[in-house]
Amino acid sequence: xxxxxxxxxxxxxxxxxxxxxxxxxxxxxxxxxxxxxxxxxxxxxxxxxxxxxxxxxxxxxxxxxxxxxxxxxxxxxxxxxxxxxxxxxxxxxxxxxxxxxxxxxxxxxxxxxxxxxxxxxxxxxxxxxxxxxxxxxxxxxxxxxxxxxxxxxxxxxxxxxxxxxxxxxxxxxxxxxxxxxxxxxxxxxxxxxxxxxxxxxxxxxxxxxxxxxxxxxxxxxxxxxxxxxxxxxxxxxxxxxxxxxxxxxxxxxxxxxxxxxxxxxxxxxxxxxxxxxxxxxxxxxxxxxxxxxxxxxxxxxxxxxxxxxxxxxxxxxxxxxxxxxx
Numbered sequence: 001x002x003x004x005x006x007x008x009x010x011x012x013x014x015x016x017x018x019x020x021x022x023x024x025x026x027x028x029x030x031x032x033x034x035x036x037x038x039x040x041x042x043x044x045x046x047x048x049x050x051x052x053x054x055x056x057x058x059x060x061x062x063x064x065x066x067x068x069x070x071x072x073x074x075x076x077x078x079x080x081x082x083x084x085x086x087x088x089x090x091x092x093x094x095x096x097x098x099x100x101x102x103x104x105x106x107x108x109x110x111x112x113x114x115x116x117x118x119x120x121x122x123x124x125x126x127x128x129x130x131x132x133x134x135x136x137x138x139x140x141x142x143x144x145x146x147x148x149x150x151x152x153x154x155x156x157x158x159x160x161x162x163x164x165x166x167x168x169x170x171x172x173x174x175x176x177x178x179x180x181x182x183x184x185x186x187x188x189x190x191x192x193x194x195x196x197x198x199x200x201x202x203x204x205x206x207x208x209x210x211x212x213x214x215x216x217x218x219x220x221x222x223x224x225x226x227x228x229x230x231x232x233x234x235x236x237x238x239x240x241x242x243x244x245x246x247x248x249x250x251x252x253x254x255x256x257x258x259x260x261x262x263x264x265x266x267x268x269x270x271x272x273x274x275x276x277x278x279x280x281x282x283x284x285x286x287x288x289x290x291x292x293x294x295x296x297x298x299x300x301x302x303x304x305x306x307x308x309x310x311x312x313x314x315x316x317x318x319x320x321x322x323x324x325x326x
Contacts, residue, residue, distance in 0.1 A: 054104040055130040056096040057089060059139070062124055065117040070094060073115050074125075078107050090136035096127075105173050105191065108144045128238075129193065138236035141196045144173065146226040150187040156206075157188050165221060168204045170194035189226070196231040196238070 058074070065073065071086045074096065082100035089095040098104040107127050114122040129142040147169055149162070156162070157179055163172040170192040178184040194200070203220045210216075230241035234248050246252045 054098045054101055056098065056104060056107050057128045057130045057134065057140075058094045058096055058125045059128060060092050060094070060123055060125055064092065064094075064123050064125075065115065065119070067094065069117060070115070073117065077115055078113060080107065089134075093136060095130060102174075105144070135236075139231075139238050141231055142193060143196055143229050143238065144191055144193050145228055146176070146189050146191050148187045148189050148224040148226055149221055150224055151222045152188055154182055154185040154188075157182050162188055162190050165204050165206065166190040166192050168201055169223065187224070196229060197233075200225060200228070 058070075064070065067086070067088050074080075074086055074094075075084055080098065080100075080103045082098065082103050084099060084103065085097040087095050096107065098107070108129065111126065113125045113127070115125050116122045128140050129144070131140060131142060134140065147166060149165060152165075159175060159180075162175060162179070166172040171194075173191045173193060176189040176191070179188045179190075201223060203222055205218050206221050207216060207218050229238050230244070231238055232240050232242055232245050234242060234245050242248055244252065
């Protein structure tokens with residue numbers, strides 16, 4: 001129903017309403033940390049992250065294939081037994097969610113993979129543990145390593161005992177086959193997930209009780225770290241420490257360049273003697289056959305030595321391919 005002036009009753013009411021009925025907006029500026037409200041689910045964040053307990057971040061530092069192609073290539077070339085979900089996480093990073101824990105452990109067992117795409121190029125992918133502290137510009141401080149108990153008797157080569165001892169270092173993941181089958185009595189090995197920035201204990205105490213006398217005694221079990229990656233707090237990268245950091249020590253860059261030039265000069269001199277060995281760079285060459293097959297190369301480019309005959313004697317398709325030329 002319209003009013004006398006042709007306006008709906010609501011509009012008419014607004015025109016006739018006094019400004020005193022509406023409270024004015026506050027012009028006061030809000031400062032401090034309370035301007036952003038807190039999420040009510042913060043306390044349950046630990047339960048949410050459990051869904052990613054078997055997730056791996058794949059970092060491609062030198063380019064990557066299309067994400068749809070990676071969904072097909074990664075499970076096959078990483079030899080995963082179960083299914084997995086792969087999606088784009090951030091720039092140069094993909095998130096791999098494994099359905100099986102053994103696949104999660106397996107993909108983290110290598111420092112890097114070379115994913116061979118359909119275009120013939122091999123793209124380097126480095127796997128890292130995914131957690132709530134993920135940042136695209138930093139590598140995580142967590143890693144999986146093997147630890148050994150060389151002084152432990154084979155009587156205690158039981159998963160429950162070994163996982164209990166290994167828990168002082170990090171999160172136990174699995175035992176190696178020799179420990180499970182007890183075919184190596186010299187030591188027990190356990191793969192654990194550790195934080196590279198925390199202190200690593202050298203001993204762990206184990207309490208034993210004599211069933212007949214109920215006498216208790218404590219023994220110290222030595223812990224041996226088979227491989228422990230370095231972490232640089234300056235670069236936020238795994239693989240080197242602060243002592244080897246080229247950002248903190250620019251002189252190391254010049255020393256590395258001098259070493260590379262010296263090695264290249266030696267190779268150039270030995271080329272005429274027929275003993276040169278050159279390593280293949282995966283991102284600079286293409287495959288012409290499927291993985292695992294040998295292939296022949298018609299020719300390799302060499303400056304100023306086109307007159308010297310040479311041929312490829314061996315070409316092995318693996319993580320590093322070595323070409324022997326003479």
